[in-house]
Amino acid sequence: MRALFAGLPPRALVVLVIVAALLLGAPLMVDAYVLSVLILCLYFAYTGQAWNIMMGFAGQLSLGHSLYVGLGAYAAAALFVHFSVNPWLGALAAIAICTAAGLVIGFLAFRFGIAGVYFAILTIAFSEFTRIGFDHWTWLGGSGGFFLPVKERGVTDLATLRGPPVMFYYAILALTVGALALSRLLLASRLGYYWRAIREDEEAAQALGIDTFRYKMIAVGLSAAMTSLAGVFFAFYYNNLFPEQIFSMGRSIEIILGPIIGGLGTLAGPIVGAFVLTPLADGITEIMQLLGIDTPGVKQVFYGVCLLLVVVFLPHGIWPAIARRLGFAPH
Amino acid sequence: MALLEVRSIGKSFRGLRAVHDVSFDVVDGAIAAMIGPNGAGKTTCFNLIAGVFAPDAGEVSLGGRRITGLRPHEICRAGIGRTFQVVKPFPQMTVLDNVVVGALNASARVGDAEREARRVLELLHLDGKSRTLAASLTLPERKRLEVARAMATRPRLLLLDEVMAGLRPTEVDEMVGVFRRINRETGLTILLIEHVMRAVMALAANVVVLHHGEKICQGTPAEVVRDPAVLECYLGEEAV
Numbered sequence: 001m002r003a004l005f006a007g008l009p010p011r012a013l014v015v016l017v018i019v020a021a022l023l024l025g026a027p028l029m030v031d032a033y034v035l036s037v038l039i040l041c042l043y044f045a046y047t048g049q050a051w052n053i054m055m056g057f058a059g060q061l062s063l064g065h066s067l068y069v070g071l072g073a074y075a076a077a078a079l080f081v082h083f084s085v086n087p088w089l090g091a092l093a094a095i096a097i098c099t100a101a102g103l104v105i106g107f108l109a110f111r112f113g114i115a116g117v118y119f120a121i122l123t124i125a126f127s128e129f130t131r132i133g134f135d136h137w138t139w140l141g142g143s144g145g146f147f148l149p150v151k152e153r154g155v156t157d158l159a160t161l162r163g164p165p166v167m168f169y170y171a172i173l174a175l176t177v178g179a180l181a182l183s184r185l186l187l188a189s190r191l192g193y194y195w196r197a198i199r200e201d202e203e204a205a206q207a208l209g210i211d212t213f214r215y216k217m218i219a220v221g222l223s224a225a226m227t228s229l230a231g232v233f234f235a236f237y238y239n240n241l242f243p244e245q246i247f248s249m250g251r252s253i254e255i256i257l258g259p260i261i262g263g264l265g266t267l268a269g270p271i272v273g274a275f276v277l278t279p280l281a282d283g284i285t286e287i288m289q290l291l292g293i294d295t296p297g298v299k300q301v302f303y304g305v306c307l308l309l310v311v312v313f314l315p316h317g318i319w320p321a322i323a324r325r326l327g328f329a330p331h
Numbered sequence: 332m333a334l335l336e337v338r339s340i341g342k343s344f345r346g347l348r349a350v351h352d353v354s355f356d357v358v359d360g361a362i363a364a365m366i367g368p369n370g371a372g373k374t375t376c377f378n379l380i381a382g383v384f385a386p387d388a389g390e391v392s393l394g395g396r397r398i399t400g401l402r403p404h405e406i407c408r409a410g411i412g413r414t415f416q417v418v419k420p421f422p423q424m425t426v427l428d429n430v431v432v433g434a435l436n437a438s439a440r441v442g443d444a445e446r447e448a449r450r451v452l453e454l455l456h457l458d459g460k461s462r463t464l465a466a467s468l469t470l471p472e473r474k475r476l477e478v479a480r481a482m483a484t485r486p487r488l489l490l491l492d493e494v495m496a497g498l499r500p501t502e503v504d505e506m507v508g509v510f511r512r513i514n515r516e517t518g519l520t521i522l523l524i525e526h527v528m529r530a531v532m533a534l535a536a537n538v539v540v541l542h543h544g545e546k547i548c549q550g551t552p553a554e555v556v557r558d559p560a561v562l563e564c565y566l567g568e569e570a571v
Contacts (some may be wrong), residue, residue: 019561142439190435190444199430200421207381209484210408265423 027166041278042172048258048270050177050226052234056265058219059199064123068098070226072231086159094228102224106217131247145278148239161236168237261310272319334359334520340379340389349375350544360424362521364535368565371546373524381413412486414477416493422466429465455479471498491523495530501522507533
């Protein structure tokens with residue numbers, strides 16, 4: 001516990017406490033729509049952090065993280081629907097399956113020296129052919145979709161993860177906070193030093209005694225395991241899964257935008273990025289409706305321009321700029 | 332007693348014979364140097380010892396243990412620290428964190444590694460820079476960081492690849508002083524590749540001369556600089 005908060009300036013602690021209080025109390029203050037946006041923000045904050053461990057810390061670019069979301073979602077959902085396995089056990093299965101998938105991809109790439117953009121292409125390939133496979137897997141609904149039974153949403157049943165949005169809000173909040181704590185502890189550990197060394201210069205890292213294969217595998221496995229839980233969440237929150245959506249490359253890109261815009265390799269970056277981008281995307285839709293503009297593509301263009309402005313003016317992301325202004329030492 | 336034994340190592344790249352039948356020893360606790368013209372195979376020799384490539388032929392042993400064909404991180408664990416001729420700092424990490432990565436090779440806990448890193452940084456006069464990013468160091472500072480990182484791994488043998496290149500004569504003398512002191516105080520064995528003869532003459536007890544991938548001469552610095560073959564191919568007549 002002490003290691004978690006060690007070295008944080010007092011001002012950062014104050015900010016942390018305020019943000020925590022706001023997030024904990026949010027369901028009491030906001031309506032159903034804002035709550036759904038907040039859930040989405042936290043969902044991307046969580047998946048962004050999971051991806052950030054692999055790319056931001058260890059420097060391994062994955063453009064196929066929707067693979068782990070999809071596998072995790074289908075694993076827990078299939079166990080629940082077909083075998084009535086409770087989702088908490090289903091989550092363990094999801095973790096096991098996704099870790100295995102990540103390790104297979106990692107092994108193929110790192111053993112045979114596939115690195116950089118070629119590694120990224122490999123991750124796309126795996127998520128794409130998994131999508132096509134699931135499209136034809138009728139036991140899991142194929143391209144027609146796989147659905148979880150929706151019961152009374154008013155009653156909170158934690159054991160089977162059936163309940164109102166507020167329950168899902170706190171579930172994803174817990175995951176996000178857990179991921180932040182884990183990221184902070186890892187970054188300050190031997191593992192964190194080794195990951196950053198590998199990210200910066202792999203050959204130099206090897207010369208300093210680091211078994212780079214092993215530590216890259218750990219990064220991929222851990223990132224996949226964490227992402228799988230987002231998949232389980234997704235399945236039980238939305239209750240419907242379509243391979244076309246959940247495994248799509250667009251979903252992978254959505255996952256990585258948060259950390260890139262927020263600040264790659266930083267602890268707060270993925271969270272800040274998610275909380276800036278998600279309301280922005282939703283807000284644009286709202287504003288367009290208010291202004292009565294329904295020209296197709298305007299929303300995407302505006303979204304693109306916003307991304308462009310961030311990349312041009314804050315090339316290291318939003319968080320490092322804020323952190324500097326607030327006087328926090330960027331890690 | 333020989334700490335490093337190199338026996339008839341050879342390596343070709345697509346038919347180009349980079350290193351051929353090179354043998355030499357480095358005595359435990361000594362400082363030795365490897366010199367020769369550009370393209371003579373010095374860095375390839377280092378890479379064969381450090382495990383970047385496996386030699387096509389020959390054997391390398393450290394303290395009697397055969398280390399031929401081990402991977403670079405295993406060689407580091409076995410006790411060989413190295414620097415790169417083209418420096419490879421971790422640019423987006425602080426100078427201290429760069430050295431902590433090296434120190435974690437010998438100490439499991441980050442706190443211990445940090446203490447060791449600070450000690451090494453002081454030794455190389457980089458302690459004032461510990462909180463700056465490695466990306467913003469000058470070249471001479473990067474060269475010293477390279478040495479600090481390799482030393483922090485607590486090697487038995489330190490391989491230095493042209494760490495004096497680009498330094499002013501006073502800076503060379505300072506580095507020479509640092510290596511002498513480390514060697515005297517800790518008994519660390521050093522093998523250096525160097526073009527700066529001022530440093531070689533001041534430091535090395537034994538010099539190996541490579542030319543076209545082969546060893547053409549070996550001896551004390553004074554013997555080597557008088558050797559006609561060495562004068563012919565490398566130092567030139569005016570060196571005498």
